[in-house]
Amino acid sequence: MSVWEVVELARHPDRPYSMDYIKRLAPDFVELHGDRLSADDPALVGGLGRWHGRTTMFLGHQKGRTLKERVGRNWGMMHPEGYRKAIRLAHHAARFGFPIISLIDTPGAYPGAGAEERGIASAIAAAIMEWFRIPVPIVAAVIGEGGSGGALGMGVADRVIMLENSIYSVASPEAAASIVWRDNSRKVEAAEQLQLTSREILAMGLVEEVVKEPEGSARADYERAAAALDEALVRHMDPLLEMPTGQLLQHRYERFRYIDSLIRAEPDFGPKID
Amino acid sequence: MEVSASSIMSIAERPAGVAIQGGELPLILLPSNCPGCGVGLDPEEMRSQNYVCECGHHFRLGADVWIPIIADEGSFQERWGDVRSHDLLNWTVPKRYEAVVEELLAEGLNESVRTGTATLEGMPIWLAAFDFGFVGGTLSIVAGERLARGMEQAASSGVPYILVCASGGARMQEGLLALMQMAKVNAAVGALHDAGVPFFSVLTDPTFGGTAASLALLADVNIAEPGAAIGFTGPRVIKQATYADLPAGFQSAEFQLEHGQIDLVTPRTELRPMLAHLLEMHVRP
Numbered sequence: 001m002s003v004w005e006v007v008e009l010a011r012h013p014d015r016p017y018s019m020d021y022i023k024r025l026a027p028d029f030v031e032l033h034g035d036r037l038s039a040d041d042p043a044l045v046g047g048l049g050r051w052h053g054r055t056t057m058f059l060g061h062q063k064g065r066t067l068k069e070r071v072g073r074n075w076g077m078m079h080p081e082g083y084r085k086a087i088r089l090a091h092h093a094a095r096f097g098f099p100i101i102s103l104i105d106t107p108g109a110y111p112g113a114g115a116e117e118r119g120i121a122s123a124i125a126a127a128i129m130e131w132f133r134i135p136v137p138i139v140a141a142v143i144g145e146g147g148s149g150g151a152l153g154m155g156v157a158d159r160v161i162m163l164e165n166s167i168y169s170v171a172s173p174e175a176a177a178s179i180v181w182r183d184n185s186r187k188v189e190a191a192e193q194l195q196l197t198s199r200e201i202l203a204m205g206l207v208e209e210v211v212k213e214p215e216g217s218a219r220a221d222y223e224r225a226a227a228a229l230d231e232a233l234v235r236h237m238d239p240l241l242e243m244p245t246g247q248l249l250q251h252r253y254e255r256f257r258y259i260d261s262l263i264r265a266e267p268d269f270g271p272k273i274d
Numbered sequence: 275m276e277v278s279a280s281s282i283m284s285i286a287e288r289p290a291g292v293a294i295q296g297g298e299l300p301l302i303l304l305p306s307n308c309p310g311c312g313v314g315l316d317p318e319e320m321r322s323q324n325y326v327c328e329c330g331h332h333f334r335l336g337a338d339v340w341i342p343i344i345a346d347e348g349s350f351q352e353r354w355g356d357v358r359s360h361d362l363l364n365w366t367v368p369k370r371y372e373a374v375v376e377e378l379l380a381e382g383l384n385e386s387v388r389t390g391t392a393t394l395e396g397m398p399i400w401l402a403a404f405d406f407g408f409v410g411g412t413l414s415i416v417a418g419e420r421l422a423r424g425m426e427q428a429a430s431s432g433v434p435y436i437l438v439c440a441s442g443g444a445r446m447q448e449g450l451l452a453l454m455q456m457a458k459v460n461a462a463v464g465a466l467h468d469a470g471v472p473f474f475s476v477l478t479d480p481t482f483g484g485t486a487a488s489l490a491l492l493a494d495v496n497i498a499e500p501g502a503a504i505g506f507t508g509p510r511v512i513k514q515a516t517y518a519d520l521p522a523g524f525q526s527a528e529f530q531l532e533h534g535q536i537d538l539v540t541p542r543t544e545l546r547p548m549l550a551h552l553l554e555m556h557v558r559p
Binding site for chain 2: 109111112113115116117118119120121122124125126128129132133148149152153155156168169170171175176178179180181184189190193194195196201204206253256257259260
């Protein structure tokens, strides 16, 4: 499979979205809305459900399936209110000791004037910083597209895993092509340079695991895709639940602080400092 | 124009006793005429005004100029300056990344962020300055490492941290590793905040993308230069994505002040006295 075919699979309109997984992982899920400041961002769903006997906070980007729903969900591209809602719900989880699962599936934060006017940069910045202080276990999973800072704003976790045919990238291939060549039609070449497939990212040491999808990819069998994701999430969450809070936060800090030193593939990888 | 009036006034009215610059600034390559007002430029005169034209136009500066603007003469001790970037992704377009880095190093630039300790009016500081000339001031592994290391040391030693930003965001050529620098540096910003160590960020033209969405806007005091463009998504991409007509001044420092993202718009000629004043106010008795 070519890199671009993986990108198309990750973005396929029939691929399971966050709610397709959440409904299977926690059938009693109750959605909670709003950032308690000004708005509710429909590009991010959040709420509580019982998962393996434990109340769990689920967060996930939600793309729409029908055109109307896509417009309503803004194609899973969050505004500043979405990041503020996520942190509001994370504080809720922290008050009650609920673990957090974050499902990532976004082309990026919304590149619009309104998002800029309401402080999208500082909303993402504040969220990234705040995740390091949330004193409950967090497991993030990239289930489709992990695009840029908009994805990382939901991706600071104790463990980060990826579905086999998902992608995670510093910028979307279109944006990268636009930056490199000022021509976003060269997206295929950009995708090949970016090393955005799950296996390449695992090889760089940036995620803990790649979860195998059913034959024909996740869209061929929602049940088996959800079961595979569930199995991996539990396996990563369980040891975190046993960890004392101080240790948990220290590990989260170190996971990202030294994230590039995990690369040991070649002697030149990573900065040579002290 | 408001900007020009305030910057001329500021040169005249700056607080006595604090110079507009610390060390002597290097001469930089300037256009023959100011892009702001068209006046012919005298390089020596511009240097004595920290490269701010009488009309208020602030020229972009590299780290080599920013360091002596802020640091007392001879006080800057650079740290981790011998670390360099490597091509981790076999990046070849439009040019080999390894060759891009080597060319910039040969030009005398040293990565997109330089950092070290210094003093400002005798007060110890950590100083980090982005260099837009190095791959657009993009966040790279080396930049992230220099920033995070300095912040951690500032947090443990209680020395205030001053950052000068000029960046296009995360560096494409380092792929997802570059994106992860946003989390790396923000973890360190959290350590600074938790330690109660003052952090002041100076946002210069331009500050965008992953840099704006990480450490640049998380300071205790965010100070922008007049007219600096600051935002997450650049105007070209916003127009492409949404077909929106963007109003004049969209994403300017003044726009960001109005929208609550920064604390102050301070002309470069007043910056050093302002930083000295803020440092003094944050020193614990």
